[in-house]
Amino acid sequence: MSKMELRKAFGQALKHIRTSRGRTQEDFSEVSSRTYLSTLERGLKSPTLDKLDEIARELDIHPVSLLLHTYALHRPDQSIDQILCRVRKELSELS
Structure with missing residues (x-):
C-alpha cells in the first residue's frame, strides 16, 4: 500500500469526520x-496545535482522534489498533 502525504491524509481525515458529523465548512x-478549512481539507496547509485543538473541539472529538485517523490514512499498512498499541507502549515507558 502506498503512503499518502501527511497533509493530504490530515485533510481527508478532517473532511471525513466533519461530513460524517453532518457539519459544513461554514459551521466552523x-x-x-x-477558506482556511478548505485549504486544510485539500492538504495545502497544516494546522498549528492550537488550531488543531479548536477544530477538534468544534467537532466534539479529542484531537488525538483526528490525528489517529490521519496517521491511519497516512500509513494504510498499520491498523488503528496497531498504532494505539504502539502509542500505549511508548507512553507507558515514559511513566
Missing part, C-alpha cells in the same frame, strides 16, 4: 474561515 466560522 467561530474557529476559522471556510
Whole structure:
C-alpha cells in the first residue's frame, strides 16, 4: 500500500469526520474561515496545535482522534489498533 502525504491524509481525515458529523465548512466560522478549512481539507496547509485543538473541539472529538485517523490514512499498512498499541507502549515507558 502506498503512503499518502501527511497533509493530504490530515485533510481527508478532517473532511471525513466533519461530513460524517453532518457539519459544513461554514459551521466552523467561530474557529476559522471556510477558506482556511478548505485549504486544510485539500492538504495545502497544516494546522498549528492550537488550531488543531479548536477544530477538534468544534467537532466534539479529542484531537488525538483526528490525528489517529490521519496517521491511519497516512500509513494504510498499520491498523488503528496497531498504532494505539504502539502509542500505549511508548507512553507507558515514559511513566
